[in-house]
Amino acid sequence: MSEQYVPPAGTAARTVLARRCGAVVEARWFAVAVFALILANAALLGVETYSGLVAAWRPWLWLAEHVCLAAFTAEIALRLAAHADRPRDFLKDPWNLFDLAVVLCAFLPVVRENTTVLRLLRLARVLRTARFLPQLRVVLVAVARSLPGTLSFLLVGALLLYVYAMVGWVFFGRHDPGHYGSIGRAVLTLFLLMTLDGIGDAVHAGLDISRWSLLYYGSYVLLASFVLVNVLIGVVITSLEEAREMDGRGAVAPERADEERQRLLLRRVEAARRALAELEEELGREGLPHSPVSAAPPAGSAGASGVPIT
Structure with missing residues (x-):
């Protein structure tokens, strides 16, 4: 009796985590929420250009900036978790690398201590709108290729x-x-x-x-x-x-990819049918009774002639 394949420990958990987080990341409401968050971050940058508003609302602006940073960090964490079973696929997407770099740089002490660099980094978040606007993404890719x-x-x-x-x-x-x-x-x-x-x-x-x-x-x-x-x-x-x-x-x-998987599955089913038909023909040439798999007696039981089929 062949041993049953046991997947490595943690593989099933990573697969479940990736499936659940992937459902969240690919949801329409998630894209809309992240897009709205990017626009809110851009609005905060514009508000900070008015010295009067900054002086009056400094604590609230500071809180709003940290809320945006926490939200962007949670977003990139969800995207990473959605690729828990295939982390290399996450690194193959240039937009994922760009998002990850923007978020991680915000936690570097050198960046956080430099107000100018921090503002430029926050401005880079606005470029992430291209991820959710296909036409803008096409234009940016065209500029890069040109x-x-x-x-x-x-x-x-x-x-x-x-x-x-x-x-x-x-x-x-x-x-x-x-x-x-x-x-x-x-x-x-x-x-x-x-x-x-x-x-x-x-x-x-x-x-x-x-x-x-x-x-x-x-x-x-x-x-x-x-x-x-x-x-x-x-x-x-x-x-x-x-x-x-x-x-x-x-x-x-x-x-x-889905169509290719379906075609591959159909080819495998057809190959299994041909193998079963060849097996039935071989059993028929040997003079042994045979029947469809669904009606076959259990292994070791007697066939029609009283001889156990092995």
């Missing part, structure tokens, strides 16, 4: 600014030292002109110096304000589409 392309765009833009700044310093440095007297001033002038603000005045001032300034400013506006900006928009839009696809795959992943 960073490599954006860095390339910034490099190309910096090279373009430097080249045109050097050309502007050569042609306009002596005539317009206020804007092109040095490479730094030239870069600043061209950076401001990238928004097309004051481009008309710059062109008129350049025409008084040389007619070639029209070609200079025209080519710069074409490359900086149209080509580069459109390239940046294209990078962001592409990243946004990729983020939407990733979010969509994440949303349907649980349903696909």
